[in-house]
Every structure is written in C-alpha cells, then in structure tokens.
Amino acid sequence: MSLTSPALAGKLAGLQSSAIRDLLKLTARPEIISLAGGLPDAALMPGERIAAAAEAALRDPAVLQYTESPGWPALRAVIAERASAKIGRSVPVGEVFITHGSQQALSLLAEVLLDPGALVVVEDPAYVGALQVFRAAGARIVAVPLDADGLRVDVLEELLAAGERPAVVHTVANFHNPGGVTLAPERRRRLAELAEAHGFWVIEDDPYGELWFDQPAPAPVASYSPQVIRLSSVSKILAPALRVGWLIAPEKVCRAVELLKQGADLCGSALTHQITTDLLTDTDWLTAHVDTIRAAYGTRARALVAALRTTFADRVHCTDPTGGMFIWADFTDGTNASTLLPTALEAGVAYVPGAAFAVTDAYQTSMRLCFTTSDEPTLTEAVHRLARAATTSA
Amino acid sequence: MSLTSPALAGKLAGLQSSAIRDLLKLTARPEIISLAGGLPDAALMPGERIAAAAEAALRDPAVLQYTESPGWPALRAVIAERASAKIGRSVPVGEVFITHGSQQALSLLAEVLLDPGALVVVEDPAYVGALQVFRAAGARIVAVPLDADGLRVDVLEELLAAGERPAVVHTVANFHNPGGVTLAPERRRRLAELAEAHGFWVIEDDPYGELWFDQPAPAPVASYSPQVIRLSSVSKILAPALRVGWLIAPEKVCRAVELLKQGADLCGSALTHQITTDLLTDTDWLTAHVDTIRAAYGTRARALVAALRTTFADRVHCTDPTGGMFIWADFTDGTNASTLLPTALEAGVAYVPGAAFAVTDAYQTSMRLCFTTSDEPTLTEAVHRLARAATTSA
Numbered sequence: 001m002s003l004t005s006p007a008l009a010g011k012l013a014g015l016q017s018s019a020i021r022d023l024l025k026l027t028a029r030p031e032i033i034s035l036a037g038g039l040p041d042a043a044l045m046p047g048e049r050i051a052a053a054a055e056a057a058l059r060d061p062a063v064l065q066y067t068e069s070p071g072w073p074a075l076r077a078v079i080a081e082r083a084s085a086k087i088g089r090s091v092p093v094g095e096v097f098i099t100h101g102s103q104q105a106l107s108l109l110a111e112v113l114l115d116p117g118a119l120v121v122v123e124d125p126a127y128v129g130a131l132q133v134f135r136a137a138g139a140r141i142v143a144v145p146l147d148a149d150g151l152r153v154d155v156l157e158e159l160l161a162a163g164e165r166p167a168v169v170h171t172v173a174n175f176h177n178p179g180g181v182t183l184a185p186e187r188r189r190r191l192a193e194l195a196e197a198h199g200f201w202v203i204e205d206d207p208y209g210e211l212w213f214d215q216p217a218p219a220p221v222a223s224y225s226p227q228v229i230r231l232s233s234v235s236k237i238l239a240p241a242l243r244v245g246w247l248i249a250p251e252k253v254c255r256a257v258e259l260l261k262q263g264a265d266l267c268g269s270a271l272t273h274q275i276t277t278d279l280l281t282d283t284d285w286l287t288a289h290v291d292t293i294r295a296a297y298g299t300r301a302r303a304l305v306a307a308l309r310t311t312f313a314d315r316v317h318c319t320d321p322t323g324g325m326f327i328w329a330d331f332t333d334g335t336n337a338s339t340l341l342p343t344a345l346e347a348g349v350a351y352v353p354g355a356a357f358a359v360t361d362a363y364q365t366s367m368r369l370c371f372t373t374s375d376e377p378t379l380t381e382a383v384h385r386l387a388r389a390a391t392t393s394a
Numbered sequence: 395m396s397l398t399s400p401a402l403a404g405k406l407a408g409l410q411s412s413a414i415r416d417l418l419k420l421t422a423r424p425e426i427i428s429l430a431g432g433l434p435d436a437a438l439m440p441g442e443r444i445a446a447a448a449e450a451a452l453r454d455p456a457v458l459q460y461t462e463s464p465g466w467p468a469l470r471a472v473i474a475e476r477a478s479a480k481i482g483r484s485v486p487v488g489e490v491f492i493t494h495g496s497q498q499a500l501s502l503l504a505e506v507l508l509d510p511g512a513l514v515v516v517e518d519p520a521y522v523g524a525l526q527v528f529r530a531a532g533a534r535i536v537a538v539p540l541d542a543d544g545l546r547v548d549v550l551e552e553l554l555a556a557g558e559r560p561a562v563v564h565t566v567a568n569f570h571n572p573g574g575v576t577l578a579p580e581r582r583r584r585l586a587e588l589a590e591a592h593g594f595w596v597i598e599d600d601p602y603g604e605l606w607f608d609q610p611a612p613a614p615v616a617s618y619s620p621q622v623i624r625l626s627s628v629s630k631i632l633a634p635a636l637r638v639g640w641l642i643a644p645e646k647v648c649r650a651v652e653l654l655k656q657g658a659d660l661c662g663s664a665l666t667h668q669i670t671t672d673l674l675t676d677t678d679w680l681t682a683h684v685d686t687i688r689a690a691y692g693t694r695a696r697a698l699v700a701a702l703r704t705t706f707a708d709r710v711h712c713t714d715p716t717g718g719m720f721i722w723a724d725f726t727d728g729t730n731a732s733t734l735l736p737t738a739l740e741a742g743v744a745y746v747p748g749a750a751f752a753v754t755d756a757y758q759t760s761m762r763l764c765f766t767t768s769d770e771p772t773l774t775e776a777v778h779r780l781a782r783a784a785t786t787s788a
C-alpha cells in the first residue's frame with residue numbers, strides 16, 4: 001500500500017480540504033445564521049421547470065446514451081450563440097467545450113496549459129478552488145492584490161517589467177469571490193494587451209457575471225483578445241446539480257482538453273446537457289428567472305450592507321453591493337476576524353475569515369459574507385449578532 | 395501559447411484519440427451494420443422510469459444544490475448495501491465513493507495510487523480506457539494475456555517471481571471488454587492472495603457483471619481481500635447519461651480520492667444521484683428491468699455466435715456468449731482483421747480489429763464484435779456480410 005508516496009503527498013499538500021469546507025460543517029447548527037456558505041439559494045432554483053425539461057428530454061432515448069466528450073451538440077450550439085453575443089464576435093462551436101461545472105474546466109486547463117513550475121498569477125484574496133488546482137498542477141503561484149476596481153493590473157505590469165513570465169493569469173473579473181469587486185473596463189483592456197504582448201493566457205473565470213444588481217457587468221476581458229479563455233457555468237443561474245460549466249477557447253486548446261476529458265470521465269450527461277439547452281433557449285422564461293434571482297440577491301446584498309454600515313459605521317468597511325454572492329468586509333479597528341470567529345459562533349453568526357482566502361497577505365481583519373441564502377431580517381439580525389460578538393471580544 | 399510543452403506532449407502521447415472512436419465516425423453510415431460500437435442499447439434504457447424518478451426527486455430542492463464530493467448520501471448508502479451483498483462483508487458508507495462514471499474512478503485512483511514510473515499490470519487485450527489513464531499517469535505498463543478463463547494469473551506469478559513489483563493490477567474480471575471471457579473463481583482467489591503477499595492493489599473493474607446470461611458471475615475478486623478496489627457503474631444497467639459510477643475501497647483511499655475530486659470537479663450531480671437511488675431501491679422493478687436487458691443481450695449474443703459458427707465453422711474461433719456486451723473472434727486461417735476491415739465496410743459490416751486493443755501482442759487475426767444494439771436477423775446478416783468480405787479478400 002503506497003498512499004505515503006512522495007508524489008501523492010505533494011499533490012495532497014496542495015489539496016488540503018479547504019478551511020471553508022471544514023467550517024461549513026461547524027456552522028450547520030440551526031441556531032447559527034451562516035453567512036459562511038458559498039451556495040446559491042436552492043429555493044430560487046427552477047425545480048418545476050427542470051422537471052418539465054427532463055420529461056421533454058427523455059422522450060428521446062439519445063439523451064440517456066453516452067455523448068461526445070466536448071458536450072451534447074445542441075448545448076454547445078446555444079453556448080456558442082450566447083458567448084458570441086457576450087464577447088462580441090462569432091464564436092464557432094469548435095471553441096466551446098462543456099465541462100462538469102467550471103471547476104472541471106479549470107482543472108483540465110491547468111493540465112493543458114501548465115508544466116510543473118510554470119508561473120500562475122492569481123488574485124489576492126483568491127478563489128480557493130483555483131488555488132487548489134494550480135497548486136496540484138505544481139505551478140509557482142504569485143499573487144496580485146485586488147482593490148475596489150479589481151485586479152491591480154499595474155502590479156502585474158511591475159511583475160512583468162521585473163522579468164516574471166506567467167503562463168496563466170487567473171481572474172474572477174465580475175463580482176469577485178471572495179473580494180466582491182469587479183475589474184474596471186480600462187483594466188480589462190490593459191490585461192488583454194499584456195497577455196498578447198507577453199504571450200500568457202488569461203483565464204477569465206466568470207461564474208457570477210449574470211448576477212448583476214443595477215447594471216450589467218462590463219464587457220468581458222475575452223472581448224479584447226483571443227488569448228483570453230472564458231469559463232462560466234449555469235450553477236448560479238439555474239442549478240449546480242446540472243453540473244454544466246464550459247470554457248470558450250481556441251480550437252487547439254479545446255482539442256487538447258478533449259483528450260484529457262476522455263481519460264478523466266469520458267463525457268458529460270446528455271440528459272442534464274439537454275435540460276440545460278431547453279432552459280437556456282427558453283429566453284423569455286430565462287430572462288424573467290434570472291431577473292428574479294438578481295432582484296432577490298440585490299435586495300439581500302443591500303440589506304446586509306445597510307446593516308453593516310448602520311451598525312458598525314466607520315468600524316467596518318465593506319464592498320458596495322453590485323452583484324454576485326459575496327460582500328467583503330474589513331474591520332478598520334484592527335479586530336482579528338479569525339480570532340473573533342468562536343465568539344461570533346457563540347453569538348449565533350458565522351462567516352469565513354479573510355485569512356482563508358489569503359495567498360500572500362493574511363487578511364486578518366477581513367471577512368467574506370455570503371448573502372444569498374438569508375432573507376433581509378435574518379441578514380440584519382446576523383449583523384447585530386456580529387456586533388455583539390465584536391463588542392464582547394473588544 | 396505553450397501547447398507544445400514537453401509535459402503536455404507526454405500526456406497527450408498517451409491519450410491519442412482512440413482508434414475505436416475514429417472508426418466509429420466512419421461506421422455511422424446507415425447502410426453499415428456496425429458491430430464496432432461499445433454502447434449499451436438506448437432502446438432498453440428506462441426513460442419513463444427515469445422521468446418519474448426525476449419528477450419525484452425534484453420535489454426536494456436539495457437535489458438541485460451542490461452535494462458532497464463523495465456523493466449524495468442516499469446513493470452511497472444503497473451502493474454500500476448492494477456492495478455488502480456482493481462482496482460478502484459489511485461495507486461501510488465510508489468505503490463507497492461515487493464518481494462520474496467508473497472512468498473517473500479509474501483516473502482518480504491512478505493519481506492516488508501511482509507515482510510516475512510505477513508498474514501497472516494490465517490484461518492483453520486491454521480495456522483501452524484503462525490504458526489511456528495508466529499511460530497518462532506515466533506508469534510503466536506490462537501486459538499479461540487472457541485465456542478462456544481470464545487473466546493468466548500464472549503468468550503474473552512468473553512476473554512476480556522474476557522480481558517485478560506492480561503497484562496495481564487492473565482486471566475486467568467479468569465478461570471482459572474486449573476479450574469476452576470471465577476470470578475463473580480459483581484464479582480470483584489466487585490473484586487476491588498475490589495482492590496480499592506482494593502488497594499491490596487489484597483494481598477490479600466491473601461494468602458488465604450484472605449482464606450475465608445463464609448464470610451469475612463468480613464471487614468478485616474483492617470478496618477475497620480488502621486489497622482489491624472494486625469499480626462499477628449503472629451505465630450498462632440503467633443509463634450512461636446518469637454518469638454514476640463508484641469505487642469501493644479502504645477509507646484512506648477514499649479520503650485521498652475525495653481531495654482530488656474536489657479539485658477535479660467539486661462534486662457529482664445530486665439530481666442524477668437521487669434518480670439512481672430511486673431506481674436502485676425499487677428492487678422489484680430493477681430485477682425485472684435487468685432481466686429484460688439480460689434476456690435481450692443473451693438472445694443477441696447467442697444469435698451472433700450461432701451465425702459465426704454456422705457460417706465460418708473452423709475458420710473462426712469465438713468466445714462463448716456468457717455475458718457482457720462483446721464477442722471476441724479470431725480468424726484461425728490467418729486472415730488479418732485490420733486489413734480486412736475496408737473490404738468489410740464495403741460489404742456493409744463494421745467491427746473493431748483486435749490490434750486496437752493490443753498491448754504487446756498484435757492480435758492481427760482478431761475482432762471485437764458488439765452485439766448489444768442489433769437484433770438477431772441483423773446480427774445474422776452482419777455475419778453473412780463478413781463472410782462475403784472474407785471470401786472476397788481471400
């Protein structure tokens with residue numbers, strides 16, 4: 001039995017079961033209001049519409065069979081059409097590859113694009129699922145901080161000027177997890193220019209782009225260059241259980257991903273692919289459905305931020321509620337969010353300490369607050385509990 | 395753009411889009427009777443029963459949410475129960491890990507169990523999907539031939555006596571793909587003993603075990619030792635589109651697989667997991683359903699073998715129709731099945747030449763014939779066309 005092999009130990013060191021998951025287990029107690037999750041609201045998922053789509057899909061036995069590794073052709077076609085509208089150029093079906101959620105897109109791309117030791121630039125604070133993948137691929141990871149306008153592209157430029165040569169720059173440009181911020185349009189353009197000038201790939205990881213509250217997210221980074229690989233999924237607008245994500249990339253990248261997908265798991269589910277096709281092509285229904293989610297999340301996000309600002313005033317700084325699923329909040333008085341957590345749990349509220357997302361900086365005074373699964377009075381009560389905890393521990 | 399990196403080239407060299415897949419594209423023409431596929435019959439898949447299960451499942455919004463990486467708990471419980479009955483000991487849920495088809499079980503296990511350069515023993519002819527995975531993992535592959543009683547365990551013993559130390563021995567013990575044979579009970583016991591004596595893992599890959607025609611397959615290799623990791627799926631008895639496979643392994647293996655699964659694709663689909671749970675626990679229905687598949691495949695297999703034996707007599711030797719999806723046939727007169735293929739396609743019949751499955755031997759005179767998706771008159775006609783092709787080319 002060789003589970004102690006050096007190679008496996010190396011892989012698993014980069015794949016520690018994340019602090020978030022362990023925390024989620026602690027916060028499942030019903031008396032705790034959890035802002036620690038990172039899940040969309042199941043109550044807003046279209047169960048009846050999916051049941052109808054399943055019934056319709058199952059009239060064709062082909063949806064029960066193995067399908068092609070790049071995905072069910074009808075789904076690739078509708079994703080190509082939507083991507084064309086989003087990116088502003090005609091995206092051929094050959095540039096669309098359906099994956100088992102966008103996490104699989106990330107992990108297959110890491111295998112395709114990265115040699116061990118290759119440099120990957122990530123955002124700090126970072127999406128933990130991306131860090132896991134890049135660490136498992138043996139990449140060297142350099143973090144570039146976020147500010148209110150997203151990735152500090154000027155800091156990336158300094159790295160490039162200093163001779164760093166990334167293979168990949170990973171960005172959650174819209175409504176960042178955990179940072180809550182959105183990359184400014186001018187920075188998107190500049191990031192794409194740098195990718196072309198220096199020959200690196202940008203992975204534009206966009207699970208939250210549709211979840212804008214007042215105005216749509218800016219044009220994607222991919223609209224500025226074919227050197228940008230876009231990732232997204234239906235997990236946040238339809239349902240995670242469809243396990244439908246995708247990447248939009250040059251055909252040579254898609255072909256390499258296809259060979260790896262065959263070995264990894266052969267193919268996706270034609271059934272959930274066809275259900276997704278049905279829902280995405282029912283455009284009037286889809287627009288109304290996504291509007292409902294936007295309205296609900298927007299109301300919740302604004303309630304959370306209003307409660308934070310009313311309750312803590314200058315003592316907490318938090319991001320504006322513009323979209324996505326998270327608010328990032330900082331104690332300006334130096335309160336340590338990690339050490340506060342046990343007191344907060346006693347007071348009946350949970351969050352994820354910023355340190356869980358830190359690559360270089362520790363983010364000791366920060367918290368990620370998820371507003372998707374609580375109504376407004378509950379979010380307000382959560383903030384009151386947080387205030388009691390912060391007062392107790394002060 | 396670094397798609398020409400040595401590391402990727404190495405991976406892809408082991409992952410050539412298989413000869414089978416390329417051939418399938420050629421044989422999709424309607425005038426050709428294809429025995430080249432490897433697909434279960436979609437017409438026998440329980441579409442209506444799955445639609446009913448989907449509707450029932452979707453009454454609980456939890457089936458639309460992300461689920462745990464090792465799988466939907468209810469599905470793990472029913473798989474544990476079925477595995478306990480099959481293996482003959484109480485299998486705890488912690489030893490059950492649900493994967494995206496059994497191909498994902500293989501690929502995650504290869505990452506967990508194999509360091510680059512580790513020795514893997516495979517069967518010859520081999521299941522191509524396993525070869526892909528082991529090659530991609532950088533394993534050294536040694537092939538042990540099959541005979542009418544399955545893996546030549548005596549040849550494995552010779553390798554061990556000569557000092558070879560495999561990390562893994564992979565076997566499709568029941569109704570082999572492509573070889574059609576089943577590992578004899580005494581060999582199963584001996585293989586498990588060798589695993590314990592020499593400290594290697596056996597991966598008992600069992601997609602076809604339920605598809606027996608006259609009598610059930612022998613007790614699994616896993617019934618003889620916990621050093622045997624069992625893989626199976628519902629793809630051949632329910633539907634591939636559920637994408638439900640699993641592995642049964644010691645908990646420490648399952649925990650390592652879980653960390654890799656999180657990075658690979660987070661989790662499976664709670665929806666298809668719950669549908670599968672529903673169908674597997676509806677035991678009266680399931681028994682009748684699987685009996686129907688067995689009866690249909692058995693009738694088809696016997697018709698194919700009868701036609702081969704009637705038509706070719708001594709000129710072709712083929713396996714007995716005992717279960718699974720394939721008959722392995724050899725031209726005893728030296729006819730080369732690879733060079734015959736174009737003539738066979740002209741005559742309107744397709745098969746996969748044995749060479750596509752060869753690890754060491756070339757199997758130049760062999761063919762894999764899949765009987766699952768053709769009725770008896772069609773199979774008989776296919777054999778007549780094959781005879782015409784063989785006569786023409788002789």
